[in-house]
Amino acid sequence: MRNWLRRDAAPDTEPDFHDTQLTQDSDEPAGDCIRRPWSIAELQPAIVMASLAAWILESWTASHPMEPAFIRVESIALISFRTATQDRSPGSTRKTEQNMPRWKIAPMKSSRSRFLILLIALQASVSGGVAAEDPRDPAALFPETTALLAEIPKPAALVTKLAEHPLVAQLQDHPLVQQVLNSPQYAQAQAPRLMVEAQLQMKWHEALAALTQQYAGVAVDSRDRSVTVIIRGRDAELMEKVRASFLELTRLGNPLPEGENEYRGVSLYRIGGARAMVVRDWLILSTSAETGRGILDRLLEAEESASLSLSTSLQACRKTAVSSSADLRVLLDLNAVKQARPFMRAATAQAPNPLVELLLGGIQTVVRDADWAGAGLNIADESLSLSAILPLNPDEIPPERRWFFGPDSAGTAASLPQVPDMIATAALYRDASQMWLYSGDLFSERTNDQIAAAESVLATLFSGRDFGEEVLGLLGPEIRIVVARQNPEALQPRPTVLFPAFAIVVPLKDPETMWPELRRTFQSLLGFVNVTGAQEGRPQLDYETVSISGGSMLTSSFVAPAEKDAAGIVPVLYNFSPTAASAQGELILSSSRSLAVMLADALEGHSDPEPAHTSLSVAVSPLQRILQDNQPQITANSMLEKGLSQTEADAEFHTLMSLAELFQSVDFGISAAAETQALQARLKIALRRAQSEQLRESGVNR
Amino acid sequence: MIRMSELSPLPASEAWMPFRPGIDGDWNVAQAAHLYRRGGFGAPLEQLQQAVDQSPDQAVSGLIEAVEPDTYRSTMATLAHAAAASGDTRSLAAWWLRRIISSPAQAQERLVLFWHGHFATSAEKVTDVSLMLQQNELLRTHAMSGFEPFVQAVSQDPAMLLWLDAAASRKAHPNENYARELMELFCLGEGKYTEQDIREAARCFTGWEVRRKQFRFNRFQHDNGSKTVLGVTGEFGGEDVVQVVLQQSAAAEFLICKLVRYYLRDDIADVVNLCQPLIRQYRDNGLVLKPILKQILNSRLFHSPWCVGYRVRSPIDLAAGLLRCFAGSANTVQLSDQTKEAGQGLFFPPGVQGWDEGRAWINTSTLLGRSNLIAEMLADSATRFSGQSPADYVRDKFSDNAETIVRQIQDLLFSRPIPGSTAAQAVELLHRRTDQSIREALQLLCSIPEFQLC
Structure with missing residues (x-):
């Protein structure tokens, strides 16, 4: 026996x-x-x-x-x-x-x-183990009307990577997570998992890896917006166990009616609003009976007609590096989305306002013209990266949007001057002058009226110069924005609430002519601030012109109060010392004198532009420091808004700080590559390695 | 026409004598709750039981003499500083409401609120948050002390000077606002002065300015000439005229009658006669308030059925009262916004005369605001009773029996009996013991007319 x-x-x-x-x-x-x-x-x-x-x-x-x-x-x-x-x-x-x-x-x-x-x-x-031999691309089972497909090419590897990821380990050790893990609610929520683990004889992540070993994908159909999930497990035996476990868990509260509970000899089950079936090593769930039947037909008959594998968009997307190397990839058929979603069509038709246009105008054009979009998520020990890609044909960019990508779609931002404690930075290629001049084609009539009104005021401010051509036109398209923490000790008096300093750096096409003009305009603005401030009893700005490396600077600072405020409160305006500078052919407009000086110094050893069209970055450490600078205000807000005690509010703050400790920086970049005819965006979250891990590694290295 | 119900059941000679438990009435949890509701903003069950173990006199002394520990004061100072630094009056109102709810010195905070209505100054006009905070601390410092130094300090308070335009008073054009309110609203009451007295008193305050958020006497703009105020003549300055005003016999009468109406009931008929013993004592001890307050809160009249349950809860009483009784905490930013919506915004009195109090709290627009206030407070996840959700607190701290819970809540929160039908509904809801049903039961009980009275 x-x-x-x-x-x-x-x-x-x-x-x-x-x-x-x-x-x-x-x-x-x-x-x-x-x-x-x-x-x-x-x-x-x-x-x-x-x-x-x-x-x-x-x-x-x-x-x-x-x-x-x-x-x-x-x-x-x-x-x-x-x-x-x-x-x-x-x-x-x-x-x-x-x-x-x-x-x-x-x-x-x-x-x-x-x-x-x-x-x-x-x-x-x-x-027994039934290993089905089916070499087909699993995506071929989805219908060709699929609007969105998200798939995990190597699910088992991803599950293992996630289970062993340093961030997960650090999070598990975090007191806040420990608190959740030890709560009765969590224990209660674990009952189904434990049951599945007991039945499948493996830990949940092993089970998940085995369940999705060969493929996992989810798709949304553009016809009826139905959602379909296809999972291909390790083998038929496992899938059968999963089916049985699931039956035990759900107890089939709502069985399908007679006649709908079987199709071509395969049993169908109801899970909420979806139907599920297990065929050999495949598990299929769909909210649409018709889609489900179509998938089963293709699966049983190896039929590829009306399948997503015939989609040129899918093929094009999968060929891109974003898609091919991703742990999780998403394909979006934009034509289907545009047809199905009127608001999407409307959103891609006209610029909503100048600020959005300045930031995203060109992307709006690319989305409008693109047939598909792809995205990929990559998980590494040191970082999490999300990349997105859109097909880009430079010849199809209309004249009114060429300011966004530059000539031949090759515009790139200048590199950022590095200064201490930079919290956030942005380096953009945006030809603002061209955008301003094309505003009639870009914006609604109402917005154009507002722009015309603003133009009139700006012409007065700039001594009758045309703002679009003679002011913006003399600035280069390489715009850099820097937000940096201020050293509280250097601020006299030290404001009770500390703000970061911020500055914008932009090239001057003709510094000799433009800088004196801009300096006078800036001086007029400071005078205006003083007049309105005097009316409202605010401190006055005292200003001076000084020489700096590679140029000169007009700087101002609020006069310190003669007597201290009875409550010891120093107003927030002492965070500001508005400054304009010209250095190395660049214009610097800064909220703080010290930031302007540091930027001017940093511009001196300035390196060549990096090949990115847009890059945004946030550094976590300086952000943490500025939060610590303002801890009394932050904890006070928690106490008043959440009813917390001082101890609880302090603990909450320290939890926030320790969570931030897990991350190093967040970077976002957009590159337009004419040679690959693609617009690529990338969001990267760099993780900070645990101290214990660093120590361990340094020990190994020694 | 005087209604019988508005007449005190006790003559003035007996009304202010100490309450005698067993003779004048029972000294129990319900009676202690009445003391803490009126003298402060309410108290949790444990504190009421401790009060019952003492004599009424000891309980009243404990309530009045309670002080904030140094650590508490330090936390409050930090919070106030942060609120003022934000420049947002909402934060400042939230800070004060938190102090009202959590302060161990309940009698003091009750009086600060009284004085805020008395020396009403609004952030609507005084937009500098730190000046409003400064005034609030001034009210706290002088809450129970002598009235004369208090009025002198208020007269030089920058927020008050800005509020009543005294800061712009020049000898050529004296501004009469402060002089008028000093006599009419702060010290004497209507009809106790003439228009000539106001004009003369206004001259005394000329040159009182605000520079860099501080009081400054500008001797060049002060009228040094001779003035006659309330029959007294001299080359008075602002301090002198305050003294002259407070020496009037009407001063003690005006304040004591207002206090008695505030602490007992606002519809007292023939209040001047009823208050004569207190007025005499107030004058005799140099206008110092603390002994008078003690006498009021320990009096037979205060503890009589004529007084219990005859005041309409103000929105602050409504919100703070509920939280105090359950040792609660809440999002006070949101809560102070809601009390403002219901008619009582801290730092935003409606005018120079402060809040009308009494029946004025209830009208068609504020009624909805009061109901929403309770509902939203109970539904908000930031609302915790002794660190727990309201439902968990009721399950943990109260009896398992729904009828008993309703009885305990009756003693704790109500000064009038809960109607039978409401009690039955509440019992049914509490019997289910779910989070939702317990919240609904509390909301139901706190929405009935009986809860609007204290």
């Missing part, structure tokens, strides 16, 4: 499942086991046991009324068991003893559940 129960479940004795193990032993060579099909004689003991159990169950339920759903589950389990034992295909294989799952059933209170587990276990043990 090749299969037996080490401890029999007799009908009149209550088996103790605490240490029950269902094993399958074999004294045959492994190779023989793998290739030889099961015979009915071999399966007889299992069938006898299952029938016996079914008889006990039926007898027991006759005297113990149960909810109908539960009876159905067990009946299905029994039926499945019988079907599986009878329908074994000749090509199916049987696992070796080493590979066979060893059953260790968790203690269960309900004897009904015990029987169910037993039956499922029996079914699983006899069904």
